[in-house]
Amino acid sequence: MKVTVNKADSYENESAVINAVTVTDDIRNAVDILRGSGASIPVVSEGDTLMLRASSIYYIESVDKRTYVYTKDACYETKHRLYELEEILGVNFLRCSKAMIVNIRKIRSVRAELNARLSAELLNGERLIISRGYVKDLKKKLGVV
Amino acid sequence: MNKAKLIFNHTLMISTAILFGLGVRTAVLFFATGSYMINWEWYIPLSIIAVGFLCSLASLLLYDDPATSRANMRVRICLHFLLVLAVVSISGCFFGWYSDLAGYLLILIMYILIYAFVWISTVWMLRTDEKKINEAINEIRDEE
Numbered sequence A: 001m002k003v004t005v006n007k008a009d010s011y012e013n014e015s016a017v018i019n020a021v022t023v024t025d026d027i028r029n030a031v032d033i034l035r036g037s038g039a040s041i042p043v044v045s046e047g048d049t050l051m052l053r054a055s056s057i058y059y060i061e062s063v064d065k066r067t068y069v070y071t072k073d074a075c076y077e078t079k080h081r082l083y084e085l086e087e088i089l090g091v092n093f094l095r096c097s098k099a100m101i102v103n104i105r106k107i108r109s110v111r112a113e114l115n116a117r118l119s120a121e122l123l124n125g126e127r128l129i130i131s132r133g134y135v136k137d138l139k140k141k142l143g144v145v
Numbered sequence B: 001m002n003k004a005k006l007i008f009n010h011t012l013m014i015s016t017a018i019l020f021g022l023g024v025r026t027a028v029l030f031f032a033t034g035s036y037m038i039n040w041e042w043y044i045p046l047s048i049i050a051v052g053f054l055c056s057l058a059s060l061l062l063y064d065d066p067a068t069s070r071a072n073m074r075v076r077i078c079l080h081f082l083l084v085l086a087v088v089s090i091s092g093c094f095f096g097w098y099s100d101l102a103g104y105l106l107i108l109i110m111y112i113l114i115y116a117f118v119w120i121s122t123v124w125m126l127r128t129d130e131k132k133i134n135e136a137i138n139e140i141r142d143e144e
Helices: A025-034 A082-089 A132-142 B003-033 B044-063 B070-095 B101-140
Strands: A040-045 A048-053 A059-063 A066-070 A075-078 A093-097 A100-103 A107-112 A118-122 A127-130
Touching: A040 A082, A059 A082, A082 A093, A082 A100, A093 A127, A093 A132, A100 A127, A107 B101, A127 A132, A132 B101, B003 B044, B003 B101, B044 B070, B070 B101
Parallel strands: none
Antiparallel strands: A040 A048, A040 A075, A059 A066, A059 A100, A066 A075, A093 A100, A107 A118, A118 A127
16 A cells, blocks of 8 residues: 655644555554544453453443453453543543543433533443533543534 | 533633623613612622622533433432522622622512523534534544
């Protein structure tokens, strides 16, 4: 594939366009890396440790000092703490409450509650709450003033 | 936003709303009678801030995080309305904001109008934010 890199005048103007006949796994990986979701985290599934791509994570929850990672239809445990995962996973992930991190790219829509919280519906149909204190962070990440 | 900041902000907002209400009241009385003078006791301005503070404590009822369901929130709003009304009524009587039933009814009408205005504004702002956030999410959302 022919690759061209042009210098942009600011970070806001940075963009990447891929012209491909078919979207292969390599292209998906490249897109994940460009979007900042190329990171992987070790999780435990039935006694085995495997690496889970950030792009497949829907949300992460901490319950009784254990951290659980949820994908579209599976749940895994990880030894990482939430604050560590926040650093590893990058910009697409948002702390939405004291015990939860959500992948913003997996949110289908949000609904404002009267007590200033947001109820978020994920792509797999699950609903979770974005606490009042973290709504500002979401707006900042999305560039909503 | 922590609770102290919430109480501080609400104290300022409610005190301003009370001043606005009193302003409207005096304007109505002026235009109704042709002449109206305010003669405030020394403690009236402080009483407005004190009532603002007491009413802001009731706001904790609304913004306490464990409430999840919409039904629960509606009950909390009703309780909040009654609690703030009780604070305004008792404080108004104590500080001499009204002296007869007609005066109290005027306070009551002002309270209902301000309460409704605050909630309509709040819902409008929440819906505006909701729309903006959903538009931004649509731009970056993964395919299902």
